[in-house]
Amino acid sequence: xxxxxxxxxxxxxxxxxxxxxxxxxxxxxxxxxxxxxxxxxxxxxxxxxxxxxxxxxxxxxxxxxxxxxxxxxxxxxxxxxxxxxxxxxxxxxxxxxxxxxxxxxxxxxxxxxxxxxxxxxxxxxxxxxxxxxxxxxxxxxxxxxxxxxxxxxxxxxxxxxxxxxxxxxxxxxxxxxxxxxxxxxxxxxxxxxxxxxxxxxxxxxxxxxxxxxxxxxxxxxxxxxxxxxxxxxxxxxxxxxxxxxxxxxxxxxxxxxxxxxxxxxxxxxxxxxxxxxxxxxxxxxxxxxxxxxxxxxxxxxxxxxxxxxxxxxxxxxxxxxxxxxxxxxxxxxxxxxxxxxxxxxxxxxxxxxxxxxxxxxxxxxxxxxxxxxxxxxxxxxxxxxxxxxxxxxxxxxxxxxxxxxxxxxxxxxxxxxxx
Amino acid sequence: xxxxxxxxxxxxxxxxxxxxxxxxxxxxxxxxxxxxxxxxxxxxxxxxxxxxxxxxxxxxxxxxxxxxxxxxxxxxxxxxxxxxxxxxxxxxxxxxxxxxxxxxxxxxxxxxxxxxxxxxxxxxxxxxxxxxxxxxxxxxxxxxxxxxxxxxxxxxxxxxxxxxxxxxxxxxx
Numbered sequence: 001x002x003x004x005x006x007x008x009x010x011x012x013x014x015x016x017x018x019x020x021x022x023x024x025x026x027x028x029x030x031x032x033x034x035x036x037x038x039x040x041x042x043x044x045x046x047x048x049x050x051x052x053x054x055x056x057x058x059x060x061x062x063x064x065x066x067x068x069x070x071x072x073x074x075x076x077x078x079x080x081x082x083x084x085x086x087x088x089x090x091x092x093x094x095x096x097x098x099x100x101x102x103x104x105x106x107x108x109x110x111x112x113x114x115x116x117x118x119x120x121x122x123x124x125x126x127x128x129x130x131x132x133x134x135x136x137x138x139x140x141x142x143x144x145x146x147x148x149x150x151x152x153x154x155x156x157x158x159x160x161x162x163x164x165x166x167x168x169x170x171x172x173x174x175x176x177x178x179x180x181x182x183x184x185x186x187x188x189x190x191x192x193x194x195x196x197x198x199x200x201x202x203x204x205x206x207x208x209x210x211x212x213x214x215x216x217x218x219x220x221x222x223x224x225x226x227x228x229x230x231x232x233x234x235x236x237x238x239x240x241x242x243x244x245x246x247x248x249x250x251x252x253x254x255x256x257x258x259x260x261x262x263x264x265x266x267x268x269x270x271x272x273x274x275x276x277x278x279x280x281x282x283x284x285x286x287x288x289x290x291x292x293x294x295x296x297x298x299x300x301x302x303x304x305x306x307x308x309x310x311x312x313x314x315x316x317x318x319x320x321x322x323x324x325x326x327x328x329x330x331x332x333x334x335x336x337x338x339x340x341x342x343x344x345x346x347x348x349x350x351x352x353x354x355x356x357x358x359x360x361x362x363x364x365x366x367x368x369x370x371x372x373x374x375x376x377x378x379x380x381x382x383x384x385x386x387x388x389x390x391x392x393x394x395x396x397x398x399x400x401x402x403x404x405x406x407x408x409x410x411x412x413x414x415x416x417x418x419x
Numbered sequence: 420x421x422x423x424x425x426x427x428x429x430x431x432x433x434x435x436x437x438x439x440x441x442x443x444x445x446x447x448x449x450x451x452x453x454x455x456x457x458x459x460x461x462x463x464x465x466x467x468x469x470x471x472x473x474x475x476x477x478x479x480x481x482x483x484x485x486x487x488x489x490x491x492x493x494x495x496x497x498x499x500x501x502x503x504x505x506x507x508x509x510x511x512x513x514x515x516x517x518x519x520x521x522x523x524x525x526x527x528x529x530x531x532x533x534x535x536x537x538x539x540x541x542x543x544x545x546x547x548x549x550x551x552x553x554x555x556x557x558x559x560x561x562x563x564x565x566x567x568x569x570x571x572x573x574x575x576x577x578x579x580x581x582x583x584x585x586x587x588x589x590x591x592x
Binding site: 154157158160161162164175176177178179180181182183184186190277278279280281282283284298300301302303304306358359360 | 453456457458459462482484486487488489536537538539540541543554555556557558570571572573
């Protein structure tokens with residue numbers, strides 16, 4: 001790292017920094033050498049930090065007015081919407097904020113898939129990111145249960161019943177999760193407690209995620225290792241901060257659009273009906289960000305098989321860095337992988353679509369095809385493409401395509417053959 | 420390896436003993452933390468429910484709440500009983516005779532947990548391809564005996580522990 005030489009100017013600052021080097025950390029974050037060619041797909045890390053802080057702040061405020069009891073929860077949410085000053089605004093920011101959080105995280109994940117950011121030496125960053133993603137899904141599910149509407153109740157029933165598919169101990173685990181013999185008041189109570197806890201666990205993992213990022217430094221659109229600092233890098237502040245801030249503003253406009261104009265479009269109207277343990281809604285669906293996994297679950301005509309496949313769809317991502325055999329990171333120089341990347345994007349979007357549709361007829365067929373392709377991509381296509389593909393010549397440095405007009409990759413080709 | 424490394428001395432004993440006692444202590448503290456999440460005394464106290472079934476007409480059913488879950492109490496017509504018993508066991512994913520699912524001599528009364536064995540939704544009555552129940556969540560079909568016939572549910576709808584206190588009352592649990 002370039003900043004171990006940092007010495008505070010004032011005596012007092014030096015006194016403090018010698019005892020707790022917070023100023024050294026600040027200087028590191030300010031000067032942190034960043035590839036100069038980062039595009040707007042790289043602004044989602046900052047956007048995600050904003051989303052997390054937004055959820056924590058609005059969540060703490062909502063908890064001041066919400067009551068976690070089966071008889072009172074639904075009413076207390078309506079109380080927030082109607083009586084609490086600006087309660088409607090805070091709740092709509094929190095509920096739409098969850099969706100915006102997932103929108104940003106999916107773009108962030110697919111950016112990593114396109115530019116090969118998960119590859120050596122960034123595997124730990126990738127795995128920490130997936131752990132954050134898992135906790136996000138858990139937190140979002142727990143939060144969705146709290147208003148205690150019909151979708152809350154039956155969503156909680158279906159998701160907790162996933163664990164009952166585990167042989168032998170499944171039923172005991174489900175009862176243990178419920179604290180009762182069905183989803184009931186003890187369930188709501190503990191879900192509230194855990195929903196409050198998880199964002200702080202996420203925050204801790206985010207610190208580790210960024211720490212791990214700052215060891216090798218950012219990947220970049222051409223995906224090559226760069227010297228730091230060099231003419232290929234710029235200091236994080238002000239170059240990246242201003243770019244992140246601009247992207248964040250655009251993101252916030254979209255966010256505000258949802259909050260102020262269509263605050264319920266991403267939710268489900270059935271959740272404005274109080275929970276009723278005797279009646280299941282005719283068509284139950286999870287929130288949009290879980291739909292692809294829901295489609296995978298439903299594509300299998302076997303309870304345990306469906307549950308295993310759904311969890312595998314997430315956990316297979318943990319070994320992704322070792323399934324991808326290509327040494328070239330960026331899809332910019334991988335003509336074959338690039339096409340499969342976009343097929344995967346379409347596949348996941350299609351799974352999301354059929355996850356929202358009834359599990360019958362053509363939708364079931366599409367879900368099965370989509371599920372098979374999803375696993376095929378990671379288990380077969382990725383390792384094989386990496387071995388067979390003839391990659392395009394990669395540049396020696398970020399500056400080179402600019403300096404040489406980009407059309408003289410003779411040096412780079414030599415380097416590429418070595419790769 | 421030298422002889423000294425192989426020899427078990429006082430210090431090794433102390434280490435092992437400390438780790439063991441420490442592990443027992445940690446376990447003793449962790450268990451209450453885990454077990455507090457299991458159903459408490461108040462939940463367990465709701466374990467039995469008595470139901471008056473005198474008002475149920477043949478062919479109709481009622482739904483009652485037991486331990487937070489719906490119980491279907493259906494009074495079946497002779498035709499429905501016959502239909503349930505005519506089924507070939509080879510056609511069932513979870514083979515079970517209709518006789519095993521009712522009390523002897525009380526064949527018309529089907530008392531079962533109204534919970535889909537797939538992921539816990541409440542199936543809709545008089546729906547589906549088998550004249551029984553249909554789960555709207557993931558499309559499992561049950562017959563007039565509550566046995567799964569089609570769909571992702573692995574087993575038949577569960578029969579809870581229950582008894583007839585007299586001709587008009589059953590006790591569930």
